Amino acid sequence: MTLLLSNDEVDGLLQMPDCIDAMEQALRAFGDRRAGNAGRCEILTATDRPDALYSLMSMNGVVPDLGVAAVRINSDILTWPASERGIKRVKVPSAPNGRYVGLVLLFSTATGEPLAIYPDGVVQRMRTGATSGLAAKYLARTNASVAALLGTGWQAGSQAMAICAVRGIERIHCFSPRQDGRQAFAAEMSAKLGIEVSAAATAREAVRGADVVLCATNSMQPILPADWLEPGMHVSSLKRLELDPSVVAAADRVITHSRNADAPAQIIRTDGADLARDSDLEKAALARAIDEDALPTLADIVLGRAAGRAHDRDITLFLNHTGLGYQFAATGALIYRRAMERGVGRKLDTDWFTSALPS
Amino acid sequence: MTLLLSNDEVDGLLQMPDCIDAMEQALRAFGDRRAGNAGRCEILTATDRPDALYSLMSMNGVVPDLGVAAVRINSDILTWPASERGIKRVKVPSAPNGRYVGLVLLFSTATGEPLAIYPDGVVQRMRTGATSGLAAKYLARTNASVAALLGTGWQAGSQAMAICAVRGIERIHCFSPRQDGRQAFAAEMSAKLGIEVSAAATAREAVRGADVVLCATNSMQPILPADWLEPGMHVSSLKRLELDPSVVAAADRVITHSRNADAPAQIIRTDGADLARDSDLEKAALARAIDEDALPTLADIVLGRAAGRAHDRDITLFLNHTGLGYQFAATGALIYRRAMERGVGRKLDTDWFTSALPS
Numbered sequence: 249m250t251l252l253l254s255n256d257e258v259d260g261l262l263q264m265p266d267c268i269d270a271m272e273q274a275l276r277a278f279g280d281r282r283a284g285n286a287g288r289c290e291i292l293t294a295t296d297r298p299d300a301l302y303s304l305m306s307m308n309g310v311v312p313d314l315g316v317a318a319v320r321i322n323s324d325i326l327t328w329p330a331s332e333r334g335i336k337r338v339k340v341p342s343a344p345n346g347r348y349v350g351l352v353l354l355f356s357t358a359t360g361e362p363l364a365i366y367p368d369g370v371v372q373r374m375r376t377g378a379t380s381g382l383a384a385k386y387l388a389r390t391n392a393s394v395a396a397l398l399g400t401g402w403q404a405g406s407q408a409m410a411i412c413a414v415r416g417i418e419r420i421h422c423f424s425p426r427q428d429g430r431q432a433f434a435a436e437m438s439a440k441l442g443i444e445v446s447a448a449a450t451a452r453e454a455v456r457g458a459d460v461v462l463c464a465t466n467s468m469q470p471i472l473p474a475d476w477l478e479p480g481m482h483v484s485s486l487k488r489l490e491l492d493p494s495v496v497a498a499a500d501r502v503i504t505h506s507r508n509a510d511a512p513a514q515i516i517r518t519d520g521a522d523l524a525r526d527s528d529l530e531k532a533a534l535a536r537a538i539d540e541d542a543l544p545t546l547a548d549i550v551l552g553r554a555a556g557r558a559h560d561r562d563i564t565l566f567l568n569h570t571g572l573g574y575q576f577a578a579t580g581a582l583i584y585r586r587a588m589e590r591g592v593g594r595k596l597d598t599d600w601f602t603s604a605l606p607s
Numbered sequence: 608m609t610l611l612l613s614n615d616e617v618d619g620l621l622q623m624p625d626c627i628d629a630m631e632q633a634l635r636a637f638g639d640r641r642a643g644n645a646g647r648c649e650i651l652t653a654t655d656r657p658d659a660l661y662s663l664m665s666m667n668g669v670v671p672d673l674g675v676a677a678v679r680i681n682s683d684i685l686t687w688p689a690s691e692r693g694i695k696r697v698k699v700p701s702a703p704n705g706r707y708v709g710l711v712l713l714f715s716t717a718t719g720e721p722l723a724i725y726p727d728g729v730v731q732r733m734r735t736g737a738t739s740g741l742a743a744k745y746l747a748r749t750n751a752s753v754a755a756l757l758g759t760g761w762q763a764g765s766q767a768m769a770i771c772a773v774r775g776i777e778r779i780h781c782f783s784p785r786q787d788g789r790q791a792f793a794a795e796m797s798a799k800l801g802i803e804v805s806a807a808a809t810a811r812e813a814v815r816g817a818d819v820v821l822c823a824t825n826s827m828q829p830i831l832p833a834d835w836l837e838p839g840m841h842v843s844s845l846k847r848l849e850l851d852p853s854v855v856a857a858a859d860r861v862i863t864h865s866r867n868a869d870a871p872a873q874i875i876r877t878d879g880a881d882l883a884r885d886s887d888l889e890k891a892a893l894a895r896a897i898d899e900d901a902l903p904t905l906a907d908i909v910l911g912r913a914a915g916r917a918h919d920r921d922i923t924l925f926l927n928h929t930g931l932g933y934q935f936a937a938t939g940a941l942i943y944r945r946a947m948e949r950g951v952g953r954k955l956d957t958d959w960f961t962s963a964l965p966s
Contacts, residue, residue, distance in 0.1 A: 255962055280878075282652070282877055285875070287873070289648055289873075291644070293641070293642070293669050295716065302671065302717075302719070304643075304667055306665055310650045310661065312653065312654065317663040317682060323676060323719040323720070324719050325719050339966075341963075342720075345958060347963055348962045348965050349714065349721060349961050350965075350966035355663065355682040357652065357654065358655070358661075359701040359703070360701050361701075361702035362702075362708060367964070370964065373966075402964075514873060516643045517643075518640050518641055519639075519641060520641070599704060599706065601724070601726075603614055603707045603709055603727070603728040605728030605729065606707050606761070
């Protein structure tokens with residue numbers, strides 16, 4: 249049968265340390281050319297609403313070592329509202345019951361069959377967190393104990409989980425512009441992680457003295473000036489625009505998740521789809537900042553093909569700006585194995601999703 | 608709710624004339640940049656079997672004019688057995704119950720929601736046929752009455768349906784190497800189309816005197832020598848290798864379904880995936896034959912941006928070698944509308960495939 253899982257079920261099955269292990273195994277396979285990633289494929293078209301676009305996005309990955317292939321699909325209504333902090337890309341939950349449409353389809357590389365279908369909400373942030381965690385495992389000082397977390401949204405939670413999974417973190421100082429938001433996040437994560445998570449009054453205060461600085465905002469403006477960096481820090485970033493180019497220049501070692509050349513994105517905009525400005529801004533910022541295609545990748549580090557941290561005083565920087573399909577295959581293998589072990593999920597007839605006809 | 612349909616249900620919903628109309632509407636939108644196509648995205652990896660690869664393929668298209676977006680996914684075990692007529696790519700039905708894995712997921716461009724899920728078996732050949740039919744509608748002589756059909760397999764059936772939908776075809780002469788196969792096909796299609804379909808003893812005999820020549824083989828060798836062409840013929844081809852370059856040179860007008868540059872394919876082969884030789888052969892043949900990227904496309908013809916047939920004696924050639932996502936959106940819109948009208952299909956809870964979480 250084919251398993252149908254909900255976000256809540258996926259959440260109960262995925263533990264961050266397991267995710268980091270699975271991600272490492274998949275990334276090794278990718279680096280050794282046993283696994284394959286396709287870049288993000290996105291089509292943007294106009295809609296009946298002048299302020300919205302429709303976006304169909306897919307991202308594929310195959311990891312035979314884990315026995316699975318994954319297709320992640322997003323079908324979204326997107327808007328770009330202006331705020332005082334810039335223009336942001338915002339998904340509008342327009343599906344019935346005010347819901348979002350993001351799916352992962354998991355297939356067997358041994359038989360081709362569909363193993364599982366589940367929403368991408370939980371896994372989307374777990375895979376991002378696990379990738380940052382894997383980078384920190386290889387790049388952060390082994391005695392790192394204090395982390396700063398800039399951003400207290402959905403992605404920030406998994407960044408906190410991930411750093412705690414790979415280092416003996418004792419305290420996290422978090423910051424985001426809204427006081428109530430950062431305080432609620434601090435309380436929630438303290439309880440969840442069992443360590444001290446406190447809300448700092450400013451970003452400067454959060455960063456000062458930290459061993460690891462995790463940037464997890466969707467800011468359109470740089471949030472971390474280079475003169476806040478301290479010797480020995482490990483920094484990671486989820487969005488290009490949140491990172492000032494001077495930070496890149498100041499780091500001793502800069503590692504990217506993936507070179508664009510390894511899995512080039514294919515972005516197609518039809519006429520009328522010119523609202524998609526954040527991509528343009530991101531690209532421009534990237535061009536200003538650094539050529540990521542010239543950097544060593546996380547796979548290079550994990551496989552020992554590029555040098556990571558050489559000294560305790562080095563400043564290391566990990567650019568987690570690009571998603572890859574292998575991340576969904578790695579987490580998918582884990583979700584499927586755990587779900588089968590525990591009997592979780594709705595069992596659908598696999599014949600529903602297969603065919604007696606070739607095609 | 609989200610509709611789950613079987614191949615049999617899809618077959619009952621799709622009529623070739625409707626398909627050709629939907630394809631034309633979608634292609635016009637594509638040509639006018641209101642619709643978007645992503646090229647084929649394929650990842651090929653080694654398997655435990657030395658003679659087989661695993662392939663994950665997806666193809667996306669968005670046609671807001673029709674209100675839909677489609678993702679077509681194939682998850683296949685592939686082999687390349689040698690035969691006396693060359694090496695062929697063969698899918699192995701390895702999913703439970705000896706089945707194939709090809710799916711279409713259809714989404715609404717208005718709300719993003721998943722509208723329908725169905726296997727791609729029936730639609731795969733209907734969209735190919737409809738595209739050849741649309742080309743013949745614009746390129747074949749209006750008084751064409753005799754068609755030759757080279758190949759009597761799965762794809763050949765929809766080629767026959769398509770030419771009958773756009774021209775007053777009175778006779779079809781079909782040929783394929785196995786006598787029993789071509790005779791069975793002729794009997795089946797005579798009954799289905801209500802015209803004379805006869806099995807020719809040779810390809811030469813099938814082609815002689817035909818107004819339209821439909822090549823629908825999976826031959827690795829050219830099947831149609833240029834000196835068989837007659838003034839006024841319209842020729843179409845589904846596979847690059849079946850077409851001798853001299854045929855391309857001999858045609859007065861050559862039209863391609865799509866330029867590679869319009870929707871470039873992304874093909875990723877991991878180490879060990881060197882069995883995928885047919886793609887290499889196809890590419891080499893293409894390079895020998897003609898630069899398809901320099902040709903006018905079917906959209907150019909339909910939109911009147913390129914000249915089609917100028918004279919009754921012109922030989923026209925349509926290269927239907929590349930699949931595009933818009934074909935699955937066009938047929939999908941039709942399938943969904945008809946299924947809703949007729950109450951066909953299994954109704955699944957849309958919440959199964961959507962999420963309260965953004966991603």
